[in-house]
Amino acid sequence: MGIVKALEMDGLDCRALFKQLGLEYAALNDPDARFPQDSMTRLWQRAVELSGNPAIGLNMGKVVRPASFHVAGYALMSSNTLAEGFMRLVRYQRIIAESADLSFRLLPEGYALILTVHGDHLPPTRQSAEASLASALALCGWLTGRTLQPRKVLVQGDQPADLAPYKQAFHAPLVFNAPYDALIFERADMEAPLPTANEAMALLHDRFAGEYLARFSESRVTHKARQVLCRLLPQGEPKREVVAQTLHLSQRTLQRRLQEEGTSFQTLLDDTRRELAEQYLAQPSMTLLEIAYLLGFADPSNFFRAFRRWFDATPGEYRARLQETPVSDAKTPECTAQTP
DSSP, X not given: OHHHHHHHTTTOOHHHHXXXXXXXXXXXXXXXXXXXXXXXXXXHXXXXXXXXXXXXXXXXXXXXXXXXXXXXXXXXXXXXXXXHHHHHHHHTHHHHOSSEEEEEEEETTEEEEEEEEOOSSSOOOHHHHHHHHHXXXXXXXXXXXXXXXXXXXXXXXXXXXXXXXXXXXHOSOEEOSOSSEEEEEOHHHHHSBOTTOOHHHHXXXXXXXXXXXXXXXXHHHHHHHHHHHHHHGGGSSOOHHHHHHHTTOOHHHHHHHHHHTTOOHHHHHHHHHHHHHHHHHTOTTSOHHHHHHHTTXXXXXXXXXXXXXXXXXXXXXXXXXXXXXXXXXXXXXXXXXXXX
């Protein structure tokens, strides 16, 4: 992981640092592993304290390679131009990190690569954003074979006392207290052919990146969240925080992923309860009180109200209707009912 090399450049013992913060160092060897943004925030904060270097995030620009961005980096490398590559990077951003959003657009002053880092409970540190900006610019240099100078660099943070590390990292005019973090590039630099361009390889990497991204797709997260809800409901109404922790996601990331798919935690909880209610009512031996508790309702009256909202009928009426329905017409549910 690039962040380890960046911190080690300032003499930090990352293995000890990870242990101190309760982070699993071995997970760095797993390309599918993800750390919540709050964990990264605490890591950057502690790194600044130990090193005394508030610009430590800029070290990322010295260690970045296309491989640092997984298959998304190789897709960028095989693109015809940096503009085309950055559009690919935006498309595959989730492969690299869950807690940041990228956008790439043409503005009157040039192409802008705009970064937004999302925190969970803690506001993200400026080091997270500065590390990403430095990495993106260094990647441009690596791909073009020359030092690329942006038109300007926008940084949300206050102007630091020591500007030297920023001048060395960006070679461009710096704007602090900016509305967002961004690199602004000349159009000519973004539209010039890349020496690493290879259309056939770009298509191949697109396929690999698409397959890799599918592992982190919204539908997969929704499916896994639904399975977690099915397991937790018999213990009472599940909290979003517990579901997020079980999925190794921050609450903010879980909320955003569900929202992007057109649902929400509350909607998913409601849908899951409805599906399970149908399954439980199909089992004549289960009482309505048992079903209410298995669905996580502490008060059975809340179950009856929810059921009327779902099916416009009482549970008893619905059960009678089910007994008249041939088994072959029954729907195969996504959740597996938990027996008491």
